[in-house]
Amino acid sequence: xxxxxxxxxxxxxxxxxxxxxxxxxxxxxxxxxxxxxxxxxxxxxxxxxxxxxxxxxxxxxxxxxxxxxxxxxxxxxxxxxxxxxxxxxxxxxxxxxxxxxxxxxxxxxxxxxxxxxxxxxxxxxxxxxxxxxxxxxxxxxxxxxxxxxxxxxxxxxxxxxxxxxxxxxxxxxxxxxxxxxxxxxxxxxxxxxxxxxxxxxxxxxxxxxxxxxxxxxxxxxxxxxxxxxxxxxxxxxxxxxxxxxxx
Amino acid sequence: xxxxxxxxxxxxxxxxxxxxxxxxxxxxxxxxxxxxxxxxxxxxxxxxxxxxxxxxxxxxxxxxxxxxxxxxxxxxxxxxxxxxxxxxxxxxxxxxxxxxxxxxxxxxxxxxxxxxxxxxxxxxxxxxxxxxxxxxxxxxxxxxxxxxxxxxxxxxxxxxxxxxxxxxxxxxxxxxxxxxxxxxxxxxxxxxxxxxxxxxxxxxxxxxxxxxxxxxxxxxxxxxxxxxxxxxxxxxxxxxxxxxxxx
Numbered sequence: 001x002x003x004x005x006x007x008x009x010x011x012x013x014x015x016x017x018x019x020x021x022x023x024x025x026x027x028x029x030x031x032x033x034x035x036x037x038x039x040x041x042x043x044x045x046x047x048x049x050x051x052x053x054x055x056x057x058x059x060x061x062x063x064x065x066x067x068x069x070x071x072x073x074x075x076x077x078x079x080x081x082x083x084x085x086x087x088x089x090x091x092x093x094x095x096x097x098x099x100x101x102x103x104x105x106x107x108x109x110x111x112x113x114x115x116x117x118x119x120x121x122x123x124x125x126x127x128x129x130x131x132x133x134x135x136x137x138x139x140x141x142x143x144x145x146x147x148x149x150x151x152x153x154x155x156x157x158x159x160x161x162x163x164x165x166x167x168x169x170x171x172x173x174x175x176x177x178x179x180x181x182x183x184x185x186x187x188x189x190x191x192x193x194x195x196x197x198x199x200x201x202x203x204x205x206x207x208x209x210x211x212x213x214x215x216x217x218x219x220x221x222x223x224x225x226x227x228x229x230x231x232x233x234x235x236x237x238x239x240x241x242x243x244x245x246x247x
Numbered sequence: 248x249x250x251x252x253x254x255x256x257x258x259x260x261x262x263x264x265x266x267x268x269x270x271x272x273x274x275x276x277x278x279x280x281x282x283x284x285x286x287x288x289x290x291x292x293x294x295x296x297x298x299x300x301x302x303x304x305x306x307x308x309x310x311x312x313x314x315x316x317x318x319x320x321x322x323x324x325x326x327x328x329x330x331x332x333x334x335x336x337x338x339x340x341x342x343x344x345x346x347x348x349x350x351x352x353x354x355x356x357x358x359x360x361x362x363x364x365x366x367x368x369x370x371x372x373x374x375x376x377x378x379x380x381x382x383x384x385x386x387x388x389x390x391x392x393x394x395x396x397x398x399x400x401x402x403x404x405x406x407x408x409x410x411x412x413x414x415x416x417x418x419x420x421x422x423x424x425x426x427x428x429x430x431x432x433x434x435x436x437x438x439x440x441x442x443x444x445x446x447x448x449x450x451x452x453x454x455x456x457x458x459x460x461x462x463x464x465x466x467x468x469x470x471x472x473x474x475x476x477x478x479x480x481x482x483x484x485x486x487x488x489x490x491x492x493x494x
Contacts, residue, residue: 120477129470157472187491223376223490225404230367233483236476240484243470244434 002047002072002080010047010080010090016141023095025143027155028081033089035153037063041093047072047080048089082145095143100132100161104194105242108134110165110210111201112231115140119150120232121199126154128239133158134196136165136210165198169213172196176215178206179234183217186238191245197238202231249294249319249327257294257327257337263388270342272390274402275328280336282400284310288340294319294327295336329392342390347379347408351441352489355381357412357457358448359478362387366397367479368446373401375486380405381443383412383457412445416460419443423462425453426481430464433485438492444485449478 002010012018013026024044027036030052036043037059045068046053046060053060053071060069077087107130112118118140125133133142140147142160151158169176175195198214200206206214220229220237229237249257259265260273271291274283277299283290284306292315293300293307300307300318307316324334354377359365365387372380380389387394389407398405416423422442445461447453453461467476467484476484 123473126471126473127469154473222374224373226370226373226401236480237483237487
């Protein structure tokens, strides 16, 4: 049974303003909650059905004190969740504040505002071994519940950092690749040993302020009639090409 | 002003049963309606705001008789639309019944049930010049409004055909590639001159009945912690590799 205060708190974490205030965020749905419990990411509280708690008892008790484990039925969880289905568990986790150490290759997003796309790109970054993603200020909030859901657990392994992207790039001192129409064919691009890949927003592409710092414009060759690709799809294709080239 | 009958008909086309009965489907939102009008795909009726009609008058009148062009305000269109926003135009189009002539390379989907994923894959097929997509019976309906929206206009250039997939593959007589975990590294796969790429459902992968016919199992190499990739992302990466190999 959830108290009024608990309900209010969980609902608040659906909004960016309160996430920022409390420095905590929601993790919803079986897969994501299990990934969180199995990860090294800290976890503050768990609200879950009896069945979920019974099934994963040893994992849960290894990560949480009894006072932070709360039984609730699915109807109750549904009321405070931002998901429509899959409401047998909701966790509250503190935001990570890891200092980001630049790796040879980095991924930066310029104005990717759709939470589903951002979450999918975080999952892709995880697949291709990119430990962090740099975000311009106008990207979706990486702690938005829709972003967390779309990462399918990758939020526990990939850290997002909001940066002033033009400023960051101006000091980067390595090749900066950007996806544009009319750039160099991706299939013949010889990616250097280190670099930054910048992906722009689906509707406007890479902003002018960021474009100034791009040193190599690359293009995914099209063979048919479609005008563009979804930004998450394009990110996947380019990351795959970078890995093919640089391993 | 939409009549009661028009409202009812448009609402009906949100459901597969009625689409099948009437052999027509909805095309919603500015971008998709314009793509339809500019394409060779037939169009039966248009319901749009005054502004939309005024702005695209010559295009609209080149494609439709006056009696099939209906003015309606956005509030009215919103009521019959399955979209939340972007409701200045809704078109009704007859289903295409093109006979599919096999091209050297084909894309087949086995149980891709999410309309957004299916639409995104149709857009990808269009980008990479695949003119049709074969669908197993348990895929999402390609005329579902969410599929049409996600194609971003590619539904006008790519034809989907429902087939008995195991039967189709058993008679294909060319290499059949399937995405599996633990298959050959995609980056070292030498794709043949012709073939069929099969992508499975996100939750269950390729079904057993279809797997029997796969002659080459391929895998997108992962370098990080993510367990899997979204099926649309994976399709994009594999299609890009086929095109790199076969042009």
